[in-house]
Amino acid sequence: MCGIVGYIGSKNCIPVILGGLKRLEYRGYDSAGVGVLLNGVSKIVKNKGKVSLLEKKLEADKIESTIGIGHTRWATHGEPNEINAHPHANQDGTLFLIHNGIIENYQTLKKQLRHEGYTFRSDTDSEVIIHLIESFMKKGNAFQKSVRLALSEVDGTYGLAIINSKEPDRIIAARKGSPLVIGVGEKENYIASDVSALIAHTKNIVYVEDGEIVEVYADKFVAKTILDEDIEKDVIEVSMTLEEIDKGGHPTFMIKEIMEQHESVFNSMRGRLIMDEGTAKLGGLDTVVDRLAASKRIVISACGTSWHAALVGEYMFEQFLRIPTEVEYASEFRYRNPIIQPDDTIIFISQSGETADTLAALREAKRKRALCLGVCNVVGSSVARESDAGVYIHAGPEIGVASTKAFTGQLVVLALITLLVARKRDLSLADGKKIVEEFNSIPDKIRKILELNDQIERIANDFKNAKNFLYLGRGYNFPVALEGALKLKEISYIHAEGYPAAEMKHGPIALVDENMPVVFIAPKDSTYDKIISNIEEIRARKGKIIAIANENDSEIDRLADYTVKIPETIRMLMPILTVIPLQLLAYHVAVKKGLNVDQPRNLAKSVTVE
Ligand code: M6R
Numbered sequence: 001m002c003g004i005v006g007y008i009g010s011k012n013c014i015p016v017i018l019g020g021l022k023r024l025e026y027r028g029y030d031s032a033g034v035g036v037l038l039n040g041v042s043k044i045v046k047n048k049g050k051v052s053l054l055e056k057k058l059e060a061d062k063i064e065s066t067i068g069i070g071h072t073r074w075a076t077h078g079e080p081n082e083i084n085a086h087p088h089a090n091q092d093g094t095l096f097l098i099h100n101g102i103i104e105n106y107q108t109l110k111k112q113l114r115h116e117g118y119t120f121r122s123d124t125d126s127e128v129i130i131h132l133i134e135s136f137m138k139k140g141n142a143f144q145k146s147v148r149l150a151l152s153e154v155d156g157t158y159g160l161a162i163i164n165s166k167e168p169d170r171i172i173a174a175r176k177g178s179p180l181v182i183g184v185g186e187k188e189n190y191i192a193s194d195v196s197a198l199i200a201h202t203k204n205i206v207y208v209e210d211g212e213i214v215e216v217y218a219d220k221f222v223a224k225t226i227l228d229e230d231i232e233k234d235v236i237e238v239s240m241t242l243e244e245i246d247k248g249g250h251p252t253f254m255i256k257e258i259m260e261q262h263e264s265v266f267n268s269m270r271g272r273l274i275m276d277e278g279t280a281k282l283g284g285l286d287t288v289v290d291r292l293a294a295s296k297r298i299v300i301s302a303c304g305t306s307w308h309a310a311l312v313g314e315y316m317f318e319q320f321l322r323i324p325t326e327v328e329y330a331s332e333f334r335y336r337n338p339i340i341q342p343d344d345t346i347i348f349i350s351q352s353g354e355t356a357d358t359l360a361a362l363r364e365a366k367r368k369r370a371l372c373l374g375v376c377n378v379v380g381s382s383v384a385r386e387s388d389a390g391v392y393i394h395a396g397p398e399i400g401v402a403s404t405k406a407f408t409g410q411l412v413v414l415a416l417i418t419l420l421v422a423r424k425r426d427l428s429l430a431d432g433k434k435i436v437e438e439f440n441s442i443p444d445k446i447r448k449i450l451e452l453n454d455q456i457e458r459i460a461n462d463f464k465n466a467k468n469f470l471y472l473g474r475g476y477n478f479p480v481a482l483e484g485a486l487k488l489k490e491i492s493y494i495h496a497e498g499y500p501a502a503e504m505k506h507g508p509i510a511l512v513d514e515n516m517p518v519v520f521i522a523p524k525d526s527t528y529d530k531i532i533s534n535i536e537e538i539r540a541r542k543g544k545i546i547a548i549a550n551e552n553d554s555e556i557d558r559l560a561d562y563t564v565k566i567p568e569t570i571r572m573l574m575p576i577l578t579v580i581p582l583q584l585l586a587y588h589v590a591v592k593k594g595l596n597v598d599q600p601r602n603l604a605k606s607v608t609v610e
Contacts, residue, residue, distance in 0.1 A: 002086070002100040003027040004180075005197050006069040006161045006171045009188025009218045014058055016190070017070035020197035021051045023245065026399050026598075026605035027100075027193060028074025031085035034058065035096035035163060036065035042093055042165040046085040050599075066218075067168055069161045069191075071098040074604040077106070078123030088127045090134040091118065094165045097133075099126035100193055101157035101178040102609045109153065129154060133162065144215055147172050148226055151213070157356065157609065159208075161191050174213040174226070178608050179354045179382065182206040182214060182221055184235050189216045194378070195238050196245050196397055203240070206233045207380050236380070245397045254400035254491070254597045258583050259453075262446040264395040264405040265576065268412035273439055278432025279423040280416040288389045291371050292417075293424040295345040298325045299370075301333050301361045302349040303607065305403040305486060309410035310349050311479035312575045316414055319572065320422040330361040331610070340368040347373045347417075351398055351406035352606040353381020360610065362386055375413050377406050391417065400598045401605045402491050404583045407483060408446075411576045415439070418572065438570045442577070445567040449580045452564055456581055459546060459562050460588030463517050469496035470511070470543075471582070472504055473521035474531055480521050480575045484582030491597045492590040501527075501534040514542040519585070520560070521578045524550045525571050535559045548581050 003024025007013040017034050032054040033046025045061060047053050051072055071086035078084035087096040103109070106125035109132060114120070118131040129150060136146035143164050151158070157177030164172075173180060173191045183190035183198035183205060190198050191214075195205055206221070208214055212231065215222045223233045250256035257264075272280050285292065298317055300310035310327045317325040328338070330348070334357070340346065346365040350358045353376035362383055365372050374387030377395050384390055393409035415435075423432050463469075469488055473481035482498035489496050499508055501520065512518065518538045522531045532555070538545055539559060547560035550568045557563055564581045590597045 002074050003072040003193045003197065004069070004098045004100050004159060004161055004191070006173065006191040006216070007188070008067045008171055008216060009185065010066055011188065012064045013066060013068035014063060016201065017068055018051060018055050018058070019200060020192055021070050021072045023197045024193055025051055025072055026401055028072050028604045029599050030073055030075050030080030031082065032070070032072045033085045033087055034068055034070040035087035035089070035098070036063060036068035037163055037165050037168040038063070038065045040165060040168070042096060044087050044089060044096060046082055046087070048081050048085065067163060067171065069096060069098045069163055069171060076102055076609055077125040084122045084124050086126065088122060088124065088130050090130050095130055095134060095162060097126065097130040097160060097162050099129060099158055099160040100608065101159060101176070103128060103154050103158070104156040105154065125156070129158070129160065130162070143167050144172060144213070147174065148213060148228060151176070151226055159193055169217055171216045172213065173208065173216060175208045176210045177356065180208040182208060182216060184221070187219050189218060189221060191216055195240055199238070199240050199245065200242055203238050204235050205238050206235055207385070238379070240397060245399060252400065252598050254402055254404065254587055257398055257400050257405045258580070258587060259450055261405050261408050261580060262443045262450065265408050265412055265446055266443040267394045267396065268409040269416065269439055270394070272416055273436045275433060275436050277423070278429045278436055280420040282391050282416060282420055284391045285373070285389055285417070285420065288371055288373070289420060289424065292345050292373070293421045294343070295323055295371070296341065296343045298323050298345045298347065299328055300325065300347045300349060301328045301330045301358065303330050303355050303357050305407050305483060306349040306351060306358075306410060308479045308483040308486070309407055309414065311482070312411055312476060313347070313414035315476050316418040316572050320418045320427060321425060328361070330355065331357040334361040334364045338364070340365055340370045342369045344370040345373060346370045347375060348383050348387060349375045349410055350381070350383045351377045351403055351410075353378045353383035354606050354608050356608050356610045359383055359386070375410060377409065399605070401600055401603050402487055402586070402597065407579060408576050415572055435570065435572070438573055442569065442573060445569060445577055446580060449566050449577060452566075452581065453584055456564060456584040457588045459564070460585055460592055464589050464592040466494060466515070466517050468511065468516060469494055470504070470508060470516060470518045471496060471498040471521070472501035472518060472534060473498075474501045474527035475525065476571050476575050477521040477523065477578055480578045480582065481519070483579055484519060484521070484586070487583055487586035488589060490603060491586055491600050492593055492595060493601070494589065501531050504534060505537065509537065509541065512538055512541040512543040514544070516543045517546060518543045519546045519548070519582065521548045522556060523548070523574050523578060524553055524568065525574065532556075532559065548578050
């Protein structure tokens, strides 16, 4: 839940580390710090708040060094302040540590270390690691061995890096449960939580796996397991570009990511539709598609927005595959000893591919021998690598903390899986071709919806001071209601709830009065008449109605206070369209409230702690 960066080479490490930390701020941004080694002396600079504040502090200090590590924090143990910011140092300030993850047995270790005479400066769990390393070094062990011994005593997760002023020729980095990559340069090397922090410097990446520990020098790196066995690591050339992770002229990443969805959705389906055969081609599933089609049950597991995509997937699979499908919060799934049979398929959806709960659920399902598939955006991420097979959504890097284009990409991939498997089961060629045809029209329809941006901004202006919102939808659009409410909550801090429209009568309707905006997702499908009745019920109680409806729907104008008219498509693909006005509505409300939409309070892009 934090971002880490390190550099060793011949350049000044400060700009490299600051640039990397800024790219990683999506992982946490409540405090930041760097630690460098300067001719045998070591120095830490850190502060509460964002990396930009740290940058100012460093400018004033005029520090230069060729080896350093940096951290941007999302607090778990200990409040966000300067003392709890990383790096953390050992007693005499010769060792520095940055850590992403959680040390579960830190209280026990802290007690033991205090007993040995160690003094703690912070409230963090991380600090125990550096004192533990020092304690092993004091007992005569070498630096690398002490790191290894210390890590074998900690329970929990880590992606970490340590530097030692007495051995300033290397950074030692290790991973268990939190992401870590090494960037390989020309007589210089890097470490980071993910590739986006390094892409300005190198595309040659080594993915560090759980249980590995790497000594990173300027001209080489040496990888071993935590048990001290030698390992060979492959250097992989990644395709990510700098332009992909820049704002591209937009004021925020979130609006950039919303506005590029006609392209990202196109990229998610590009080359994957076969019109002649009325089906989809997903290379990542080639080896498992028959097993998937023969599954007795499908479970889809995910968190947050990805969980909402999973709910849409449930509707798709049950409508077209007629295979019983269940959706599980990853965090609940793993802890209740789930019943998993070998002929089950479990699909794990995760934009980042690093969400701790999703990864833990995947590992549990693998232990129980189900077919485990990953639907991820981040190439080479843990979920992608640990699944039996899977499909990338290819939405491009998503930097805004609120997920937008990843959600529409996930829906595309779920619909492609549905089409592929349905054609293997009993979907006719003619029906398959109709779906392919509809798919092909989706990017243009998204473009038309994005043109409604100004209209949606005006609606947002009228509701920016609302205290509550209700989002209602039926069938395929019930999960979209949940997603619309989540988007508003997380970036505008307005309380919002998503409900199946008919459930509203069973409780939430008590909340409705003239101050309650109610967003209805009301496309012309088989549930339309029912949803019109629900709209009438809200109107009768003077709620303010904002309807997302189809272009040819004139009836709804009479009922709704505001209508946003979007193109029609088949039911299965409708959520890809209906969610976009809701993303824009949340975005504009938050901007009008003067909030930071890319980095909402208390949130981080990738939740790598449980
Ligand atoms: O990377 P993942 O898709 O696994 O992330 C899951 C959730 O943490 C994520 O969707 C979160 O809910 C976002 N803030 C939603 O905008």
